[in-house]
Amino acid sequence: MTDKLTVSVLGTGIMGAAMARNLARAxxxxxxWNRSRAKAEPLAADGVHIAATPAEAVHxxxxxxxxxxxxxxxxxxxxxxxxxxxxxxxxxQSTTAGIDAIGDLAALAREHGLLFYDAPVLGTRQPAEAGxxxxxxxxxxxxxxxxxxxxxxxxxxxxxxxxxxAAGTATRLKLVANSWVIxxxxxxxxxxxxxxxxxxxxxxxxxLIAGGPLDMxxxxxxxxLVLDDRLTPAQFAVATAAKDARxxxxxxxxxxxxxxxxxxxxxxxxxxxxxGHADEDMVAAYFASFDEPRTAD
Numbered sequence: 001m002t003d004k005l006t007v008s009v010l011g012t013g014i015m016g017a018a019m020a021r022n023l024a025r026a027x028x029x030x031x032x033w034n035r036s037r038a039k040a041e042p043l044a045a046d047g048v049h050i051a052a053t054p055a056e057a058v059h060x061x062x063x064x065x066x067x068x069x070x071x072x073x074x075x076x077x078x079x080x081x082x083x084x085x086x087x088x089x090x091x092x093q094s095t096t097a098g099i100d101a102i103g104d105l106a107a108l109a110r111e112h113g114l115l116f117y118d119a120p121v122l123g124t125r126q127p128a129e130a131g132x133x134x135x136x137x138x139x140x141x142x143x144x145x146x147x148x149x150x151x152x153x154x155x156x157x158x159x160x161x162x163x164x165x166a167a168g169t170a171t172r173l174k175l176v177a178n179s180w181v182i183x184x185x186x187x188x189x190x191x192x193x194x195x196x197x198x199x200x201x202x203x204x205x206x207x208l209i210a211g212g213p214l215d216m217x218x219x220x221x222x223x224x225l226v227l228d229d230r231l232t233p234a235q236f237a238v239a240t241a242a243k244d245a246r247x248x249x250x251x252x253x254x255x256x257x258x259x260x261x262x263x264x265x266x267x268x269x270x271x272x273x274x275x276g277h278a279d280e281d282m283v284a285a286y287f288a289s290f291d292e293p294r295t296a297d
Contacts, residue, residue, distance in 0.1 A: 003149045004028055008061040010054055010077050011095070012040040014234065015121070016067035018128035019094075019154040021046045025131075026153035033057035033077075054081035058089070063150050064114075065092040070243060071101025078108055087113030090143045092150060094119050094135075096178070098247035099168050099254065106166030115143035118165040120174040121155065124235035131155065136170040138162040172251075179248045179262055182241060182282075186265045188222045189286030202227060222283040231280035241282035242269035 005028050009020040012034040024030045024047045033051045034040035040050050051057035058064050058081040066074045074095045078085075091114045093105055102118060109116035117139030127133050133155040139147070141163055151158045161169035195202050202223060209215045225231055245266035252259040268288045275293070277284040287293075 005062040005146070005149060006031065006060050007150055008033070008051075008058040008064045008081075009048075010034075010057060010064065010066045010081065011068040011073075012043060013067065013069075014125050014237065015094075015128050016065075017043060018125065019065065019067060019133075020048050021129070022131040023150065023153045024048050026149070028149070028153065031057045031059070031061065054078070055084040057081065059084045061085075061089055063090045063092055063147060065150065066095050068095045069240070070095065071097030071105060075101070075104060075108060078105075078112075082112055085112050085114065088115065090115040090117060090139075090146045092117050092119045092147055093165070094121055096120050096174060096244055096247065097171065099171060099175070099251050102168035102171055103166060109165075115140055115146075116165040117143070117147055118168055118170040119147075119151070120171055122174065122177055123155075125233065126235060127156075128154070134159060136161060136173050138167060138170040139165040175244075175248050175251050178244050179259070181236075182245050182248070182265045182269075183261050184216070184218055185222055185241070185283050186261070186268060186285060188219050189226070189268075189283055190289060191219075192223060192226055192286055193289035222281075225281050225283050226286050231277070231284045234279060234281040236282045237279055238269055238273050238282050238284050239278040241285075242266055242273055245269055 007023050007028050007030050009016055009032045012032050020030050020032045020043050030048045031051050032040050032043050032048050033054050044050055054077050068074045074097060091109050106116050117137055119135055119137045121133040121135050123133035131154060135151045135155040135158040137158055138161045161173055192202055245262050248262045249259055249266055269285045271288040272285040275287055277287055
């Protein structure tokens with residue numbers, strides 16, 4: 001198998017567009033589709049062919065990469081693509097779909113003779129654009145020579161979690177990681193929100209924790225987005241984070257675990273989205289602390 005492949009990217013939002021560009025830069029032939037064609041069109045300047053339908057996008061593909069909103073969207077799009085899918089094609093399923101959806105996605109792959117790779121990624125806009133994502137992957141050994149060049153083009157590191165994509169081991173690890181990301185982001189927003197009525201300058205808090213075990217680069221980076229009013233373009237959007245938080249809560253419930261912080265974060269993110277912040281960076285959940293519109297002072 002040559003390292004230069006034909007890769008179909010289905011879904012060109014924040015992450016999918018960056019992944020498609022990096023695949024093209026690595027020398028692969030890339031065919032992309034997005035439900036809203038306008039979001040995909042800029043990729044043409046990077047040598048990506050923009051397809052009108054999922055079926056057109058996957059024609060002749062060696063690897064199909066799905067980076068869509070959720071599991072239902074991934075199922076729907078692959079069903080649309082099915083007439084042009086060849087048995088033996090590798091499906092890199094990178095949508096954060098949740099545990100409950102993995103079985104349906106894997107069953108659809110089996111139905112069409114596809115090699116199914118449960119392959120969500122860790123990282124947001126910046127690492128995606130730099131090709132520095134971490135790929136979490138589970139899938140059959142026999143197809144790894146095909147998908148590895150794709151993983152290498154979009155990520156700096158691949159963590160293999162198993163040989164059966166249907167078991168969802170990569171998705172499970174992604175949900176655990178995202179539970180920490182969402183909790184840390186929610187806490188960042190609440191620190192900034194509480195500092196205002198108490199008359200505490202955020203800088204005083206940062207100085208207090210500087211260099212100690214409570215200090216964290218992620219805290220400072222996310223706080224900076226609020227304080228400097230740099231919530232767009234989003235690194236990880238409020239609406240998407242709310243969806244992921246709900247998937248985390250559902251995974252806990254399925255296994256008899258109550259996740260109060262994740263549940264509260266899901267509600268907080270949803271409230272921020274309803275206030276008009278859905279497409280802003282997830283730390284814009286900060287605004288859900290207030291009943292009246294305001295800016296970060």
